Amino acid sequence: AQTVTQSQPEMSVQEAETVTLSCTYDTSESDYYLFWYKQPPSRQMILVIRQEAYKQQNATENRFSVNFQKAAKSFSLKISDSQLGDAAMYFCAYRILGGSNYKLTFGKGTLLTVNP
C-alpha cells in the first residue's frame, strides 16, 4: 500500500524568508503523480503544485517549487519570499497513474505559520 509521510506537523517562517516542507512516500509503482495542496484557515483546499514521476525536471509555480528525488522517494515543497497569505495547512498527496483508480493518498499535513 502507498503511504505518504509528512514528518513536520508544524513549521514557521518569517515573512519574506524561504521555507521547505518535507514529504516522503512509499510505493512500488514507477509511474505516479505527486501533489501539494494548500488549505488556508476556514477556506477550501486548493492545488499548489504537481509533479509527474517520469519528469526529472522539478515543477515550479511562481514562488513555489519542488525538489523531487525519485530514488529517495522524496518530494519537498519550497516556498520562497513567504507571504502572510501562505499561512495554511499543506498536504502532500500521491496518485498512481492509469486505470480507473483516481484515488489520492494524503499525508497528515504540515501547518505553516508565517510571522510578520
Next chain:
Amino acid sequence: DVKVTQSSRYLVKRTGEKVFLECVQDMDHENMFWYRQDPGLGLRLIYFSYDVKMKEKGDIPEGYSVSREKKERFSLILESASTNQTSMYLCASSFRGRWSEQFFGPGTRLTVL
C-alpha cells in the same frame, strides 16, 4: 471557476440519526470523492464515484454509503450516525483524465452528539 459546493458548512446530529451530506459540482466532472479530515490523520478517502450510479469504496467506507443519481451530485449517507463520525467531511471532483486535478468543496463540519 470550478465550483464545488456542499449543502451545509456546519451540522449537528444525534446518535442514531440518518445523515445526508450533499455535494454539487458545476464543471461536468466525471469523478467525485468524499473524504474525511481529522486532526493528525490528514484526509482519508471514504468513497468515490467515476460515473453516474458507479461507486467504489475508499479506505474507510464502514458506516457510510453514497449515492450518485446525477452527474453533478454526490451524496454521502451516514445510515446511523455515531459519535466517532464527528469530523470534517470534504467533497472533491475531477475530470477523468490522467492529469486531472481534484477540486475541493468548503467542507461540512459534522458533530454527532
